[in-house]
Amino acid sequence: MMPQPFTPKVVTANALFEGDVVYLAADGDWTRALSKAELFTNEATAALALLDAEARAHEVVGPYLADMAPGPDGPTPVHFREAFRMRGPSNHAHGKQETI
Amino acid sequence: MYTYTAFDQSFIRTRVAQFRAQVERRIDGSLTEDEFKPLRLMNGLYLQLHAYMLRVAIPYGTLNGAQMRQLAMIADRWDKGYGHFTTRQNIQYNWPALRDVPDMLDALADVGMHAIQTSGNTIRNVTADHFAGAAADEVADPRPVAELIRQWSTDHPEFQFLPRKFKVAVTGSPDDRAVTAAHDIGLRIVQRDGVIGYQVLVGGGLGRTPMIGKVLADFLPQADLLPYLEAIVAVYNMLGRRDNKYKARIKITVHEIGLAEIKRLVAAEFAARKPLFSGVDQEMLAGIAAQFAPPAFDAAPAAPIFNASPAYRAFVDTNVTAHRHPDYAIVTISLKAHGATPGDASADQMRVMATLAETYAHDELRISHEQNVILPHVPRRHLPAIHAALSGAGLATANIGLISDIIACPGMDYCALATARSIPIAVEIATRFDTLKLEQDIGPLKIKISGCINACGHHHVGHIGILGLDRAGVENYQITLGGDGTADAVIGERAGPGFGADEVIPAIERVVMAYLDLRTDRAETFLQTYRRLGLAPFKAALYPAEARVHAA
Numbered sequence: 001m002m003p004q005p006f007t008p009k010v011v012t013a014n015a016l017f018e019g020d021v022v023y024l025a026a027d028g029d030w031t032r033a034l035s036k037a038e039l040f041t042n043e044a045t046a047a048l049a050l051l052d053a054e055a056r057a058h059e060v061v062g063p064y065l066a067d068m069a070p071g072p073d074g075p076t077p078v079h080f081r082e083a084f085r086m087r088g089p090s091n092h093a094h095g096k097q098e099t100i
Numbered sequence: 101m102y103t104y105t106a107f108d109q110s111f112i113r114t115r116v117a118q119f120r121a122q123v124e125r126r127i128d129g130s131l132t133e134d135e136f137k138p139l140r141l142m143n144g145l146y147l148q149l150h151a152y153m154l155r156v157a158i159p160y161g162t163l164n165g166a167q168m169r170q171l172a173m174i175a176d177r178w179d180k181g182y183g184h185f186t187t188r189q190n191i192q193y194n195w196p197a198l199r200d201v202p203d204m205l206d207a208l209a210d211v212g213m214h215a216i217q218t219s220g221n222t223i224r225n226v227t228a229d230h231f232a233g234a235a236a237d238e239v240a241d242p243r244p245v246a247e248l249i250r251q252w253s254t255d256h257p258e259f260q261f262l263p264r265k266f267k268v269a270v271t272g273s274p275d276d277r278a279v280t281a282a283h284d285i286g287l288r289i290v291q292r293d294g295v296i297g298y299q300v301l302v303g304g305g306l307g308r309t310p311m312i313g314k315v316l317a318d319f320l321p322q323a324d325l326l327p328y329l330e331a332i333v334a335v336y337n338m339l340g341r342r343d344n345k346y347k348a349r350i351k352i353t354v355h356e357i358g359l360a361e362i363k364r365l366v367a368a369e370f371a372a373r374k375p376l377f378s379g380v381d382q383e384m385l386a387g388i389a390a391q392f393a394p395p396a397f398d399a400a401p402a403a404p405i406f407n408a409s410p411a412y413r414a415f416v417d418t419n420v421t422a423h424r425h426p427d428y429a430i431v432t433i434s435l436k437a438h439g440a441t442p443g444d445a446s447a448d449q450m451r452v453m454a455t456l457a458e459t460y461a462h463d464e465l466r467i468s469h470e471q472n473v474i475l476p477h478v479p480r481r482h483l484p485a486i487h488a489a490l491s492g493a494g495l496a497t498a499n500i501g502l503i504s505d506i507i508a509c510p511g512m513d514y515c516a517l518a519t520a521r522s523i524p525i526a527v528e529i530a531t532r533f534d535t536l537k538l539e540q541d542i543g544p545l546k547i548k549i550s551g552c553i554n555a556c557g558h559h560h561v562g563h564i565g566i567l568g569l570d571r572a573g574v575e576n577y578q579i580t581l582g583g584d585g586t587a588d589a590v591i592g593e594r595a596g597p598g599f600g601a602d603e604v605i606p607a608i609e610r611v612v613m614a615y616l617d618l619r620t621d622r623a624e625t626f627l628q629t630y631r632r633l634g635l636a637p638f639k640a641a642l643y644p645a646e647a648r649v650h651a652a
Contacts, residue, residue: 017197019196020151091527092180
C-alpha cells in the first residue's frame with residue numbers, strides 16, 4: 001500500500017498565559033493570525049518544527065500539526081474545527097474577532 | 101442556606117494559595133504542562149478551544165444575592181462581562197487569563213464559593229432539584245444531604261483518582277426534576293410509613309453508552325447513607341475499568357458485572373465500613389439541615405390583578421410554578437430569550453436577579469440543570485414588580501418548558517471536545533418557532549442539544565434530542581425522539597441518518613408539524629403523542645423521500 005501523500009500543515013497551539021490560539025510563523029515567533037503562519041509542505045520539516053514547538057512549553061500548551069491548504073492570504077483551514085479556532089465563537093464577536 | 105464554617109473558609113483559602121503557587125511554578129517553568137494539568141483541573145480550570153475556561157461550582161444550584169453579585173463582578177473584572185450556566189448547575193467563564201485565575205478563586209472564596217472538583221476523576225459537584233425546599237410535592241429538602249455529600253467527597257483521600265468522573269444527584273420530590281436516573285448515583289428521598297429513607301440508583305449516565313440508573317437499594321435508612329455511598333464508590337474504585345476511558349464509568353461496571361453482583365459487593369463493603377462511622381456524620385447532617393430551614397413565610401395574600409398585560413399573563417402561566425405555601429410562587433427566569441445563547445447571563449442581568457432575590461424573595465436563587473435561574477420563594481403579591489424588573493433586563497421571556505427553552509452545551513463554539521456546534525442550532529430553532537408564533541400552541545416540548553457524544557446537553561433524554569457530529573469533515577446532526585429525563589426516565593430512539601447544519605432546522609420543523617397533525621387535541625403533549633404512536637409517523641415526517649419510496 002502506498003503511504004498517504006503528505007498534506008500541508010501549520011504548527012498550532014494555545015498560548016500559555018491567555019490560552020488563545022497561536023500559530024508558528026516563519027521567523028520562529030508565535031502569531032495570532034493564521035495568515036502569518038508558516039505552511040510546511042515537507043513532512044520531515046513539519047515534524048522537526050513540532051519537536052521545537054514542544055520544547056517551548058513556557059510559551060504554549062499542546063502544540064500540534066493542523067492540516068491547511070495554501071491560499072492567496074496564507075494557509076486556510078481544511079477542517080471546520082480549525083476554521084472556528086481561527087475565527088472565534090459564532091455567538092459573540094469575542095476572541096480573534098475582537099483583535100484581528 | 102449553608103454558611104461556611106471557619107473550617108470551610110480556611111480550607112478553600114488554603115486551596116487557593118496552593119493553586120496560586122502552582123500557577124507561578126507553571127509560569128516559571130518548574131512544572132511541566134503534564135504536571136500542571138491535573139492540578140488546574142482539580143481547581144476547575146480547563147483549556148478550551150479559544151481560551152482557558154473556569155468552571156465554578158454552585159453546589160446543588162443554590163446561591164444568594166451576594167454570591168450572584170460576586171459572579172457578576174468576576175465576569176466584569178476578569179472575563180468578558182458574562183457567564184454561562186451549565187447543565188450541572190455550574191457557571192463557566194469562557195475567557196479567563198491564567199495569571200488571573202487565583203484572584204478569581206479568591207473572589208469566589210470571599211462569598212463562600214469555589215471551583216474544587218468541578219473537573220477530574222473525582223466526585224463532582226453534587227446537583228439537586230432546583231425547586232428544593234419550595235416544591236409543593238416535596239418529601240424532604242434534598243440540599244442538606246447534597247451538602248453533606250459535598251463535604252464528605254471534597255478531598256476524600258480514597259476518591260481523588262477514580263477510574264473516571266463520578267456524578268451524584270439528589271431529589272426530594274417524586275417528580276424528578278434532577279434527572280437522577282442519568283447519574284452515577286441518583287438519590288431519591290422517599291417516605292415509608294412516616295420514615296424518611298433513600299432510594300439509591302446506580303449506573304445511570306448519558307454519553308457514548310446511555311444507561312438509565314438501576315435501583316441498588318429501594319429504601320436505605322438515613323443513618324446508612326454515607327457508609328453506603330462510600331461502599332459503592334469503593335467497589336467502583338476497585339473494579340472500574342482504567343484500561344479504556346470509554347468504558348470507565350460505573351454504568352459500564354454495573355453493566356458488565358451485573359446488578360446482583362454489585363449489590364453483593366456493596367453489601368460486603370458496607371458491612372466493613374459502617375462500624376467506622378461513629379454517628380458524627382448524622383450530627384453534621386442535623387446541623388446542616390438546620391441551616392436549610394425554610395424562610396419565615398410572610399403570608400400576606402396577593403391582591404387580584406385587573407387588566408394585567410398579555411405579557412404578564414403569559415409569564416405567570418408559563419414561568420410560575422405552585423409553591424408549597426399558597427401565597428407564594430416559584431418563578432423561573434428564562435435564560436433562553438429567542439436568539440440568545442442558552443444559559444448565558446450578562447453581568448448586568450446577574451445583578452438584576454441578585455437584587456430581585458434580595459428585595460422580594462428571601463435572598464435565594466437557584467440554577468437549574470435546564471440552564472435557567474429560579475427565584476424559589478416569591479410572595480405572589482410581588483410577581484408584577486418582579487415581572488416588570490425582568491422585562492427591563494431582557495429576562496422576562498415566557499417560554500419555560502416550551503420549544504425554545506432549549507438545553508444546549510457550549511459545543512464547538514467553545515469546547516475542545518466538541519465535534520460540532522450546538523449554540524447556533526439552538527438559536528435558530530428558537531428564532532424559527534418564535535417567527536411561526538406556534539410556541540404556545542405546541543406546548544410542553546423539551547429539545548436538548550449536545551455538540552458531541554459526551555452528551556452534556558442531555559440529548560438522550562430530550563423529547564427531541566440533537567447530537568452534533570463530525571461526519572467526514574462536515575457538521576452533521578443526529579435526531580433522537582421520545583427521550584424523557586423525569587422519574588420514569590427513557591433514552592430517546594435514534595430516528596435515522598443525520599442532517600447537515602442547514603437541514604436540521606427544517607427537519608425539526610417537520611417533526612413538530614407532524615405532532616400538531618397527529619395529536620388528539622391540545623391537551624396531548626408531544627411526548628404523549630410519541631408514546632401513543634411510536635417512531636414511525638415522526639420518521640416519515642423526518643425522511644419524506646424515503647417514506648414515498650416505501651409507499652410506492
